[in-house]
Structures are given as structure tokens and as C-alpha cells.
Amino acid sequence: MSRHIEREIEKLKREILALGAVVEESLHNAVSALERRDPELARQTIDGDPAIDQMEVDVEENCLKVLALHQPVARDLRLIIAILKINNDLERVGDLAVNIAERALFLATREKIEIPLDFVHMADVAKKMLKKSLDALVGEDPALAHEVCRMDDEVDAINREMYGVIQGAIRKQPERLESLIHLLSVSRHLERVGDSATNIAEDVIYMIEGVIVRHKVEKYQARDSS
């Protein structure tokens, strides 16, 4: 029995990792589409979302099956609940990738905007956070998870900086207002990817240490204040 549930949990972990890999790729493609002004890649990202949604539904169904059949307790129970929540977060990141792809689609039809800040870097940090949070899950590595929580500050800082830069650009080029508002949305979406990765990392810490770390740092400041 106990070995059987271990196998089931390994299977759930593989499923969530597979979902994570597809979501990472979707995010990567959305940002590439924005950078390269590639409407085809943007459309491909949008068209890939129903497959992500289906994977999320499958993972949830499988978690419920394992809960019902094996009635796990203690650490196994916490692990499955963590996978359920991480599943939810990954699907949200998939939605954010679609949102970025939609902005990329719009911006590809307009004149190119030069923005002094680097979306590619911001996206890289967000993607690294996502990857590390999933590695922390698989390796059951709380140190790696804590690292992800710290990285979120960098993404938040870039997002805040982006607000100032884009407001400056609107003042200089008021005729590009619509495009610049779209870029502001992209920055916000990337910041929310960082938030989701942080949620995942916090769930990993909870799963391993049994300690709920979320809300410990936000106190008087909402996490997504943009």
C-alpha cells in the first residue's frame, strides 16, 4: 500500500512537471513573439492554451483519485494538496502567456517601439523563477524554494521601474499611447508570473517543512501592487 502510493505520487509529480514544461515553453514563445514582432508565434501560443487547460483538468482529476483511493495522511497528503495548488498556479501562468501573446499580436501591427528597459531580462527572471520552483518541487528542496521567493523582489523592482519608464515614453510620444499601454500590461503580466512562481515555491516549502510561509513578507503590502 505505502509503496503503491509512492508510485502514484511520483506519477503526479511527473504530470505536474510535464505541465510546467509546456507552460514554460508557452511563456517563452509569448515573449519571443513580442520581441521578434512575430504574429505567427503569438497565434501559436494562443492556440496552445486549450492543451494546457486540459492538462490542468487531468492533473486535478488524478489528484482527487489518489486522495480517494489511498487516503494519504501527513506528508503525502500535504504533497498532493501542494500539487493541486501548483497545478492551479501553472494554469494561471498559461493564461498570462496568452495575454502576453495577445499584446504581441496587437503590437506587431503597429510601428516598433524602442523601450530602454529589457523585457527579455524581466521575462528571463520570471522564467527562471518558474523553473526553480518546479525543480524545488521535484527535488523537495526548500533552499531552492526560498531562493525563488527572494527573486520575486527583482521582478517587482523591474515592474515598478517599467511604470516610470513607460509613463516617460507616453509623455514624449503621446501618439504611441495605445501601444505603450499594451507594453505596460506585458510588464504587469510578467510580474504576475513571478507571483505565481512564488506561490509555487511557498507551497513547496509548506509541503516539506509543514510551515506556511506565505503572508510572512507581505504584511502591509499586497504582493501584486501594480
Next chain:
Amino acid sequence: MSRHIEREIEKLKREILALGAVVEESLHNAVSALERRDPELARQTIDGDPAIDQMEVDVEENCLKVLALHQPVARDLRLIIAILKINNDLERVGDLAVNIAERALFLATREKIEIPLDFVHMADVAKKMLKKSLDALVGEDPALAHEVCRMDDEVDAINREMYGVIQGAIRKQPERLESLIHLLSVSRHLERVGDSATNIAEDVIYMIEGVIVRHKVEKYQARDSS
């Protein structure tokens, strides 16, 4: 045994409703602070958030206890998993209320902006959705839950309209750019409250009907496309 779990589930429902009531009030206060340009009320909303976070942590702990002690299956299991997910969504709405209160705090220090669209109405629809989704949970009423999903279209439409209106206002009053960007954020936050209420409603439908309805309507369109 079965009676015992029924009592535990009723208790969890009461706890999630209590959380819902506090979150509703927080959202109401945040929007009132914005409307009335009341920094005191805005600060009060922000200061109330740690209590919401603690309630969320408690509900999650209690759900895990019930899962471990009673090892529910079928409908009871689905109900507890739904409560876990709804708990998560309510906490996110609490964060959104804080974000709105932070905008209210900023805007109260600037000259009043007249915006032809009605934030109070948008907030009312979002709050109604939240309330109905919790009523649907308590009454186990899928019809009410389906109604919430339909109401989300209205909030999305108001948010889209808000984008156009605020862009027009920026063109007319470029010196008010910063304040107008803050108002745009409020609109987006309210739209995300609608999304959370929709998530809750979908979880209620799943709990009762055992059918996952989410992703059925979004297909090629991310839910939060703003």
C-alpha cells in the same frame, strides 16, 4: 462517522463564509475609499489584510485536518477540495482590495479626476458576483453559480470600455497621466475580482455536478486579457 464529517463540513462552510464576508467588506471599503477620497478608510483596508491572510491559513489547515482524519470520498472529497480552492481565491480578492486601497491612497493626494464611467457600478457587479458565488456554495446551487459565470462578461465589458475612456482622458489631460494610469489599475483589479468570483462559481459547479466547466468558454481567449 458520516454524521461527524457532515458537521465538520458545515464548520468549514461557515469558516469560508466568514472569510468571504470579511473580504467583501474589505473590497467595499477599498472602493468607498477611492470614491470618497478617504485615505483613512484606505489605510484601514490595508491594515485589515493580515487578518484575512490568517483566516485563509486557518481554513487551509482545517481542510487538511478533515481530509486526514475523515478521509472523505466522492462528493465530500470534492466539496473540501472546492473549499480549499475557494479559500485561495478569496485571499487573492483580499489582495486586490489592498491594491485598490493603495491606489485610493495615492489618488487622494492628487486633484480629483472626473471619469465618465462608473467605478461604483463596476465594483457593485464584482461584489454581487462574489456574494452570489458564496451563496451558491452554501446553498449548493449550481444555477446561481452559472449566473455568476454569465455576469463576468459584464465586468469584462466595463473593463474594456474603461481602457478606451481612460486613454481618451490621457489624450485630453496629459498632465494627469499618473493618476489616470492608477485608475486603469483599479479597473483591472475589479476585473480580476470578477475572475475570482467566476473561479469560485466554477468550483461550486464542479463540486455539485462533478463536471469541470472552466476552460469551456475561454478557448482562444484568456480570461484576464487586460
